Amino acid sequence: MKYAKILAILMFAYAVVPLAVGANNYYMSMLVAALVIGGVALSWALLGNLGGMVSFGHSAFVGIGAYVSAILSAKHGVPVLMAVPLGGIGAVLASIVMMPVLRLRGPYFALAILAYAHIFRILATEWSSVTGGSGGVSGIPGFPELFGMNNKMASYLVAVTLILVFALAYHRIRASYYGIALRAMHDSEDATRVVGVNSTVLKAGMLMVSAFMAGVFGAVNAHYINFLEPDYAFNALWVTLPIVAAIFGGYRTISGPVIGALVVYLADQLVFKTLMPTGHQLVLGVLLVLMIVFSPSGLMSLLKKKQAAPHA
Amino acid sequence: MKTTFKRLALAALVSAACIGAANAEEIKVGAELPLTGSLARVGAGMQEGIMVAQEVFNKTNGKHTIKVITIDDESAPAKAIAAVEKLASDGVVAITGGYGSNNISPASDAANKLGLVYITSGGVDDSLVAAGRKNFFRINNSAGYEKALVGLLQDVNAKSVSIVYSTKDATSGLAKDVEKALAAKGVKVAMHSFDPAITDFKPIINKVKLQDKSEVIAMVGYENDYVGILRAARVLKPSVKAMVGVWSLATPKMAADFPDLMPHVFGTALLPFPAEFKTADGKAFADAYKTLYKKEPDYLGQFGYVQSMLLFEAIARAADKGTLKKGGVADELRKTDKETLIGRVQFGANGDNPNFVHRMGQHQDKKIVIVWPKESATGKIAYPATPW
Numbered sequence: 001m002k003y004a005k006i007l008a009i010l011m012f013a014y015a016v017v018p019l020a021v022g023a024n025n026y027y028m029s030m031l032v033a034a035l036v037i038g039g040v041a042l043s044w045a046l047l048g049n050l051g052g053m054v055s056f057g058h059s060a061f062v063g064i065g066a067y068v069s070a071i072l073s074a075k076h077g078v079p080v081l082m083a084v085p086l087g088g089i090g091a092v093l094a095s096i097v098m099m100p101v102l103r104l105r106g107p108y109f110a111l112a113i114l115a116y117a118h119i120f121r122i123l124a125t126e127w128s129s130v131t132g133g134s135g136g137v138s139g140i141p142g143f144p145e146l147f148g149m150n151n152k153m154a155s156y157l158v159a160v161t162l163i164l165v166f167a168l169a170y171h172r173i174r175a176s177y178y179g180i181a182l183r184a185m186h187d188s189e190d191a192t193r194v195v196g197v198n199s200t201v202l203k204a205g206m207l208m209v210s211a212f213m214a215g216v217f218g219a220v221n222a223h224y225i226n227f228l229e230p231d232y233a234f235n236a237l238w239v240t241l242p243i244v245a246a247i248f249g250g251y252r253t254i255s256g257p258v259i260g261a262l263v264v265y266l267a268d269q270l271v272f273k274t275l276m277p278t279g280h281q282l283v284l285g286v287l288l289v290l291m292i293v294f295s296p297s298g299l300m301s302l303l304k305k306k307q308a309a310p311h312a
Numbered sequence: 313m314k315t316t317f318k319r320l321a322l323a324a325l326v327s328a329a330c331i332g333a334a335n336a337e338e339i340k341v342g343a344e345l346p347l348t349g350s351l352a353r354v355g356a357g358m359q360e361g362i363m364v365a366q367e368v369f370n371k372t373n374g375k376h377t378i379k380v381i382t383i384d385d386e387s388a389p390a391k392a393i394a395a396v397e398k399l400a401s402d403g404v405v406a407i408t409g410g411y412g413s414n415n416i417s418p419a420s421d422a423a424n425k426l427g428l429v430y431i432t433s434g435g436v437d438d439s440l441v442a443a444g445r446k447n448f449f450r451i452n453n454s455a456g457y458e459k460a461l462v463g464l465l466q467d468v469n470a471k472s473v474s475i476v477y478s479t480k481d482a483t484s485g486l487a488k489d490v491e492k493a494l495a496a497k498g499v500k501v502a503m504h505s506f507d508p509a510i511t512d513f514k515p516i517i518n519k520v521k522l523q524d525k526s527e528v529i530a531m532v533g534y535e536n537d538y539v540g541i542l543r544a545a546r547v548l549k550p551s552v553k554a555m556v557g558v559w560s561l562a563t564p565k566m567a568a569d570f571p572d573l574m575p576h577v578f579g580t581a582l583l584p585f586p587a588e589f590k591t592a593d594g595k596a597f598a599d600a601y602k603t604l605y606k607k608e609p610d611y612l613g614q615f616g617y618v619q620s621m622l623l624f625e626a627i628a629r630a631a632d633k634g635t636l637k638k639g640g641v642a643d644e645l646r647k648t649d650k651e652t653l654i655g656r657v658q659f660g661a662n663g664d665n666p667n668f669v670h671r672m673g674q675h676q677d678k679k680i681v682i683v684w685p686k687e688s689a690t691g692k693i694a695y696p697a698t699p700w
Binding site: 024025026029030032033036122125126133134135136138139221224225226227229231232237269273277278279281 | 347348382383384388389390391393394397398400401413414417418421422426437439443479480481484485507508
């Protein structure tokens with residue numbers, strides 16, 4: 001049953017969607033943008049769920065991943081498919097600089113990591129010899145055409161594959177000894193320390209994994225948009241939208257953040273925007289409030305409850 | 313024989329009806345604009361001009377009808393790409409609009425890939441025209457703003473200038489260009505950059521007052537920056553002879569919203585306020601604008617109008633030649649050489665308008681007077697003069 005479900009997801013992502021909407025540039029654009037947000041939401045949820053850390057600074061990882069990949073590919077000729085993971089590694093290096101904030105908890109951690117994001121934005125603006133300064137980097141190469149598929153389809157397949165790989169990594173980490181320790185730490189860090197778990201090392205590891213994932217998706221986005229500037233790369237939207245998506249879908253689940261991003265972004269752009277060309281975000285806001293009030297654990301939890309109801 | 317004539321007459325009638333229908337065919341043009349988000353105000357201003365152009369073109373052309381389909385790009389690059397692709401799937405033949413280089417760059421890339429012409433006045437970043445997009449056209453550029461700012465400073469014979477500029481792309485690029493041009497003319501220039509997030513400009517103004525002791529403060533920023541700088545200058549009263557700025561400063565809105573800060577301040581302005589138009593095109597624009605929006609036209613509307621009218625006219629010519637969907641719109645735009653409400657417009661090989669030169673206006677008695685260049689002036693320059 002479990003394998004059938006996985007097979008169905010793979011079939012849907014790799015066959016049904018490309019066949020159904022692959023020829024429509026607009027729908028493919030929507031999907032790629034939603035998947036990028038989904039990927040960042042997944043990385044944010046992993047840190048919040050397993051590491052117990054609410055980050056308002058993920059835009060730093062997105063921005064650094066984007067810049068590293070963009071500069072390597074546009075200015076140094078590194079192939080795009082190699083530059084993307086290097087973008088993730090750039091974000092990991094940035095997370096190492098952020099390690100001192102792991103000593104902080106709750107809102108102090110959230111605020112300190114937010115300040116780091118701001119610092120990186122200023123660095124990207126001022127270090128103009130490398131980053132192009134406020135003018136940014138243009139002419140960033142897109143994903144290469146693979147097996148006769150156009151750039152848009154290649155972007156979609158890269159994003160889908162990365163989501164699936166990262167979801168699998170999330171699943172493996174959660175099921176491991178470290179995952180169990182992290183979840184225990186989430187409930188009571190002091191109690192976990194008492195039984196000999198080094199919570200700082202575990203949290204540092206989680207921050208690095210989460211940074212890598214966000215950095216990779218920042219890189220994917222840079223190659224999709226083909227343009228980057230500090231204000232866009234480190235925009236607060238890279239934090240708020242994934243948080244909204246993760247909470248909407250259910251940040252304690254693996255599929256919740258991705259499903260949340262797809263539902264929130266696609267419903268907003270394809271349904272609400274058609275009905276209300278401007279001001280459609282209002283509908284989304286109301287929907288989110290209702291979701292948080294009636295199902296604080298998110299959409300996935302609500303669906304599970306609905307499925308379980310007839311047997312209760 | 314009679315039947316044959318009847319058939320011929322009927323065929324002629326049907327053909328005439330078909331030709332009539334073809335002529336009356338609505339040609340769809342896309343407008344990709346930020347109507348929400350951080351660029352909403354400027355996006356809405358440009359949209360007003362685009363809609364006025366649609367109104368005027370449809371009334372005056374007599375042969376072709378343009379229908380503008382607008383999509384809000386929400387001031388976000390990914391949504392700007394999606395907007396262009398949606399407009400392409402809706403069957404538009406070209407795109408007008410775009411604001412902010414970070415949105416225009418990916419959106420015009422998407423348009424280029426789809427073979428659609430993209431025309432704008434919303435981004436002065438030179439990388440937009442250096443990227444080699446063959447379907448990209450722009451009616452204004454940073455050089456035109458530089459010429460106006462430097463021209464005015466030369467006319468008032470300023471010996472020293474402090475440039476206070478935002479680190480954003482367009483503003484820092486323009487500030488550095490102006491610095492170079494002034495330094496080449498022997499003017500002493502001091503540069504002061506500021507982060508777009510700051511609101512307190514007193515430390516910078518204090519530096520200008522105590523350290524630079526310049527004759528003029530040149531502000532290269534946006535509306536909120538000007539207000540912050542002028543407020544700080546009003547408090548510290550540096551001994552300068554003039555406060556000069558760039559876009560979104562010499563506007564009726566600024567005069568109405570900040571009556572204490574604006575007197576004698578200079579800024580780029582295409583129009584005096586109240587607006588005065590001498591040409592038939594200008595009068596048609598102003599009349600349609602006032603009818604549609606019940607207010608005086610502003611420079612954003614003027615830019616939106618000019619870029620869209622040039623596009624619509626190129627579309628009409630391409631439609632007449634039957635090349636509308638064979639790259640004819642871009643070809644016709646490349647042949648453009650026209651005197652417009654913003655001056656003469658031609659397009660170089662990179663799609664930029666080499667003739668663009670802005671004008672400088674000055675807030676005088678709650679009005680805006682054009683003071684540079686002399687041939688466009690509607691009043692006398694007040695110098696030295698500051699708001700305090």
